[in-house]
Amino acid sequence: MKISVFGLGYVGTVSAGCFAQDGHEVIGVDPVGTKVDLINSGHSPIIEGEIDAIVAAMVQAGRLRATDDHAEAIRETELSFVCVGTPSQANGNLDLRYIRRICEQIGGALKHRTATAKHTVVIRSTILPGTMREIVVPILEESSGKKAGVDFGVCHNPEFLREGSAVKDFRCPPKTIIGELNRADGARLATLYEKIEAPLIRTDLEIAEMVKYVDNSWHALKIGFANEIGNICKSLGLDAHEVMKIFCKDQKLNISPAYLLPGFAFGGSCLPKDLRALAYKAKLNDLVLPIMNAILPSNEMQVARGLGLIMQNGHRKIGVLGFSFKAGTDDLRESPVIEVIERLIGKGCDVRVYDKNVKIASLLGANRDFILNHIPHISKLMVEDIDAVLDHAQTVVVGNQDPDFRTVPDRLRKEQRLVDFARITNRKSGDGKYDGICW
Numbered sequence: 001m002k003i004s005v006f007g008l009g010y011v012g013t014v015s016a017g018c019f020a021q022d023g024h025e026v027i028g029v030d031p032v033g034t035k036v037d038l039i040n041s042g043h044s045p046i047i048e049g050e051i052d053a054i055v056a057a058m059v060q061a062g063r064l065r066a067t068d069d070h071a072e073a074i075r076e077t078e079l080s081f082v083c084v085g086t087p088s089q090a091n092g093n094l095d096l097r098y099i100r101r102i103c104e105q106i107g108g109a110l111k112h113r114t115a116t117a118k119h120t121v122v123i124r125s126t127i128l129p130g131t132m133r134e135i136v137v138p139i140l141e142e143s144s145g146k147k148a149g150v151d152f153g154v155c156h157n158p159e160f161l162r163e164g165s166a167v168k169d170f171r172c173p174p175k176t177i178i179g180e181l182n183r184a185d186g187a188r189l190a191t192l193y194e195k196i197e198a199p200l201i202r203t204d205l206e207i208a209e210m211v212k213y214v215d216n217s218w219h220a221l222k223i224g225f226a227n228e229i230g231n232i233c234k235s236l237g238l239d240a241h242e243v244m245k246i247f248c249k250d251q252k253l254n255i256s257p258a259y260l261l262p263g264f265a266f267g268g269s270c271l272p273k274d275l276r277a278l279a280y281k282a283k284l285n286d287l288v289l290p291i292m293n294a295i296l297p298s299n300e301m302q303v304a305r306g307l308g309l310i311m312q313n314g315h316r317k318i319g320v321l322g323f324s325f326k327a328g329t330d331d332l333r334e335s336p337v338i339e340v341i342e343r344l345i346g347k348g349c350d351v352r353v354y355d356k357n358v359k360i361a362s363l364l365g366a367n368r369d370f371i372l373n374h375i376p377h378i379s380k381l382m383v384e385d386i387d388a389v390l391d392h393a394q395t396v397v398v399g400n401q402d403p404d405f406r407t408v409p410d411r412l413r414k415e416q417r418l419v420d421f422a423r424i425t426n427r428k429s430g431d432g433k434y435d436g437i438c439w
């Protein structure tokens with residue numbers, strides 16, 4: 001393919017060099033003359049393993065050159081990668097000035113492009129969800145006078161390389177994500193990655209934009225978490241690397257998809273208690289651990305969010321399906337749904353609850369003590385089956401993933417509303433009838 005790469009920084013130079021190595025004809029574009037001159041003389045404008053040799057070989061082979069002329073690059077290529085910077089503003093917001101400018105320039109050049117083959121513009125820079133549809137596409141359309149998806153293609157293809165191992169990461173990425181406006185444009189871009197052995201995921205523009213931020217937030221969280229664990233270990237005289245090596249060997253619950261689906265708050269007899277104990281121990285050792293100490297408050301906010309969602313329609317008759325701390329157990333200790341029920345009662349709601357696993361008469365020990373301390377009259381609120389909850393409630397709350405609740409969305413009366421903490425259905429939230437906690 002004939003490819004143009006706009007922005008010859010870390011991402012652009014590596015992309016330009018590697019696409020040329022793959023056999024494509026590449027034109028790099030940058031307003032900084034020194035970068036253009038460096039490439040054209042066979043040198044990389046960035047320090048990065050392997051890239052200097054790649055640029056030298058590709059320029060020599062005639063497959064890579066650079067220019068500061070945007071129009072020329074658009075005229076002579078069929079696919080453009082945008083790799084300009086997206087830095088922070090002083091208030092933390094994303095600074096899109098380079099993205100806006102490059103879209104005006106590319107759009108202006110597309111206006112005069114007469115080639116019959118459709119040109120595709122691929123944004124590789126990191127951009128917040130909505131940027132493609134609300135900023136990139138409108139600017140490209142306005143400045144070109146053409147229609148995205150019809151007269152030219154548009155994709156988002158976030159970059160996952162890490163400086164220091166950028167060429168290796170380009171060749172061996174953890175995944176390739178293509179956010180597409182339409183299937184044909186995505187398919188065209190996908191052919192570039194045919195030889196790369198990594199999962200190729202084609203999805204909506206906004207999902208692709210978001211995944212990159214989730215990745216980077218997760219990586220940052222992992223580092224901060226590990227460092228705080230290291231600080232605790234040091235204060236306890238423990239080898240933190242030994243601890244974390246063992247932690248990482250657990251690939252069922254620790255380094256795995258477990259616990260990574262958004263939903264309602266956690267609870268139960270272990271997580272809150274153990275977090276509190278570790279945080280207290282750290283405090284005794286004079287440690288400040290902002291990440292560890294933020295977990296319980298974040299969880300409490302999710303309880304408050306759930307309560308707010310239930311209350312937002314002003315309904316007073318509430319039915320709760322599933323209130324043990326998760327499906328398949330009768331353990332009520334620190335169940336966040338119990339916390340919600342308690343607050344609903346406190347707000348004067350008329351509540352009925354059902355959980356097939358919970359029989360108050362059979363509860364024992366700490367579990368029995370917990371519920372009787374929190375809602376002593378819970379037995380009076382409990383009903384025998386799902387139907388009794390549905391008969392009573394204006395708003396029905398599904399508290400856990402008991403498979404018996406899956407039919408509930410289809411059994412609601414016209415005026416009834418469902419608040420779903422467990423994603424028992426894939427319906428879309430916000431139609432006044434159905435609200436998911438975070439979907």
Ligand SMILES: NC(=O)c1ccc[n+]([C@@H]2O[C@H](COP(=O)([O-])OP(=O)(O)OC[C@H]3O[C@@H](n4cnc5c(N)ncnc54)[C@H](O)[C@@H]3O)[C@@H](O)[C@H]2O)c1
Nearest residue numbers: 006007008009010011030083084085086102125126159163
């Ligand atoms: N650096 C990384 O490791 C990395 C990894 C993944 C994603 N990203 C993302 O990729 C994007 C680029 O990052 P980077 O580190 O390569 O940035 P950079 O600052 O190194 O390079 C950006 C380049 O764009 C050029 N530029 C600015 N306006 C231009 C225009 N109108 N036309 C052509 N070129 C223009 C600049 O002169 C500069 O050379 C950012 O959104 C970043 O968040 C970076």
